[in-house]
Amino acid sequence: MDIRCVVALLLGLCKVQAVLWPHQHPLEEQLASQISATLQKIFINGLAVHNFSVFISTAYEEMDRDRVILVHRVLYRNLYQPNSPVPVVLASKMNRKMTAQVFTQLLFVQNAEQAIAIAKGVNRNVLCVIVLLTSQPERPIMTKIFTYFMQERYNINVVILAPRLQGVLAFNVRPYTPTSCLSLDPVETDIKDGDLWDVFPSRLKNLHGCPLSVIVWDIPPYMRINWKSSDPMDGLDGLDGRLLRIVARKMNFTLKLIPNEPNGLIGGSSFINGTFTGAYKMLRERRANITIGCAACTPERSTFLEATSPYSQMAYIIVLQTRGGYSxxxxxxxxxxxxxxxxxxxxxxxxxxxxxxxxxxxxxxxxxxxxxxxxxxxxxxxxxxxxxxSPVKPSPRTLEQALSGGFRFITDHATYRMTLQIPSFQGKTSISAGQPVDVFDALLKSPWKTGAFTSRAFLADHLVRHRKHRNQLVILAEKIVDNMLCMYFPHGSYFAWEINNLLFNMRSFGIFQHHSQILAWNNMPTTTDTNSPGKTIHSSKESAATGFAESMSFVVAALNCLMGALCVSIVVFGLELLSQRRRWTGLAWLFERV
CATH class of the missing domain: 1.10.287 (Helix Hairpins)
Structure with missing residues (x-):
């Protein structure tokens, strides 16, 4: 015992940090064992099951010396054992290339400022386990940590472990309760065996009627809004409007509708450098929770905003006017x-x-x-x-044929953004005012060599109200491009994952196909590769009557030709009679030669 004391004294005089013998610090050993056992449960039963790796920040070296020693003991028990359950990255700062491979971070902190400083070094939200080693009151520190993660990072998947000699207590936050719509108070939770769903339980399935702000705009058939409605739920209609109402009822939240800026703008523009307009700019500025309304999935938006997986598909086509039949x-x-x-x-x-x-x-x-x-x-x-x-005059079947034939195109302001990604449309496309469904009225008033670049859904919605236009329009046989629709949220929003799962289940049960039946899919025009594009479909009686009328028209035309030939014969006979008179010697000479 005396020898050990002398060795410890010499190491202290030489300013060498030494870990004391285990039986000299039974309380620290017991605390390290409790923390290690809890982390092992999370690693083995939670992270390893899902093949998640862990980032551990070495910023704990800046804590007090006794706490640093405690962390070393914990890490030694968890990391330096054979057959470690999960891959671990131990570094002062996470490399950007490694960020995409790491889904969990483990922080050892002494106060809220340390936790916030470490979290700022990670550019995306991940599962966060924080071990709070402090002698100060814990709840104010926890509240400050949860406030940062919830309000600044929109990250709800944070659990704080508070070590005790008898065990480790776990705390998370439940922002939506029957009495509060943004509670940041720490709530004790039971992590049980460390299963991932026990450590990070779902807390967004019931928002208890709390309001969420949604940026919307009119774009039939996807979104129709009655801004005068007293209940926002009743003021929404259309494919995406119905979808939003279902999501709101499933998650039990109310809607606060926000018009796009500037008012009347459909969606907004997005650029790879992060410059946004309209709804996407508002989301990036965190002025709303969600936006939906025929919003295309683009890499520019997904880079700077949070997006769901595609929940619907849009087929972009070119619609032409049918050519008239042959005389x-x-x-x-x-x-x-x-x-x-x-x-x-x-x-x-x-x-x-x-x-x-x-x-x-x-x-x-x-x-x-x-x-x-x-x-x-x-x-x-x-x-x-x-x-x-009953053939009609041929129309182009491909985009190349349409371009070589001198066609030009019109489209609405929102769809025009799609043409910027297709070189063939450069310099050949003009914008038609109004909604996307209004482009067909403009097409019917345009010269024949004009096509409308639009979506099949917009055409189907137009034909619901103008069925007679079916036989005046024809679809180019070549499909131009497919696009996907997504819902967007501010970057890192915790709503994205929950709503994405809900959309996946709804898509699996075919609810989108069910809602789309409100459109006139069965009344769509034919394509230009059919034998008679634009041909009217008749019943059997109408077909017999139409066939008889077409046959009689040919008989009438043949009779007209016969009458024409007879008139020519009469004229020739009259000229021959005139040639017999002396005054018409030139005419007589001509008939003699003939």
Whole structure:
């Protein structure tokens, strides 16, 4: 015993920090054992099960000497044992490349300032276990720590361990209670065997009617808002409006609707350098909790905001005006190419010239008559088939064909942002005023070589109110691009994970497909790769009546041609009579030559 005291005294005089023998500090040993046992339960039953790694900050070296020694004992028991349950990163500051691989941080702190300083060095929210080693009153320190994580970092997944000789107490925060909508008081919790859901329990399934601010804007069919409604829940409609109402009822929160800025703006612009406008700028400034309303999932927004996984898909297409059908007189010329008509005219002329001066032999005349019969039968069959198929003039089938054909495009202000990512639309797209569903009215008033770059959902919503436009529009056969829709939150928001899980369950049960049935999906126009794009669909009686009318129109056209030929014959006969008079010698000379 005397030798040990002499060694300890010599080490102290040489300013060497030495850890005293275990049995000299039974209280510290007992405290280290309690902390180590609690951390082992969390590591083995919580983190290792989910393959989570742990970042431990070495900032604990700045604490008092006795606390630093205590931390060393705890770390030695947890880290320097064979078969460590989880990978551990022990460093003063987490490397940015390593941040994406680490999902948990373990902090040993003496006061709130140390915890806040370490947390500021991590640029994203992770699961946080804080071991508070202090001789001061613990609750004020805990409240200050929870205030920072909740209000500054939007991180609810924080647990504070307060060591005792009899055991380790765990505290978290329950911000939403029946009596408070932002409680920051520490609440003792039982971590049991250290399961992840016991250490970080879900506390957002019931918000007890607390209000959440949501940035919304009108964009049918996704969001329709009645700002005059006394109850915001009743003032929302549309695909995303119904979705938001379901989420609010599931999580038991009320809505505080906030209009976009500037008022009337749909969504907002996003740039990779972090420059945002509209709703996304408001979220980054933390002026609201959520935004929803046909908000596309983009890497720019996901970098600076918190986003859910995609909950719906949008297909962007090009809508064209249907071309008119062929006139009956064009149909009469269609069975043969122009070279065939030229050959027939040449043979007819030769027959007329040769037949007037030389009598054709009977075999040649018989062959001629047979050939005329074949030509006539082919002509009539082609005309019959053409009329009853009711073809229309061809439209482009691909974007390349539309561009080479001189087409230009119109789109709404919100969808125009999508064209900035597609080089083919550069310099060929103009913005149409109004909502996305209004672009189709503008399209029908535009020249034929104009297409509308839009979404199938917007077209389906337009056709709910304008079913007669179905046969005036046609969809380009080539789909342009697919896009996904997300809900957005301020960066690091704890609502994102909870609502994302809720959206996943709703998507799995097909609730989005159920709501989308309000749109006219069965009344969509045909595409340009069909045989007769834009052709009207009739019932059996209407088809018979339409076919009879088309056949009679050809008969009327043939009669018109016959009457025209008769009129020409009468005119020629009248001119021949005039040529017999002496005053019309020039006309007589012409008829003699003919």
């Amino acid at each position: 009956i007189y064009e149909v009469m010329l269609f069975p043969f190419e122009k070279y065939t008509w030229l050959l027939l005219s040449t043979i007819l002329g030769l027959h007329w010239i040769v037949g007037s001066r030389w009598r054709m032999p009977s075999p040649i005349l018989a062959g001629w008559m047979l050939w005329i019969f074949v030509i006539r039968a082919s002509y009539e069959a082609s005309v019959f088939n053409f009329i009853h198929n």
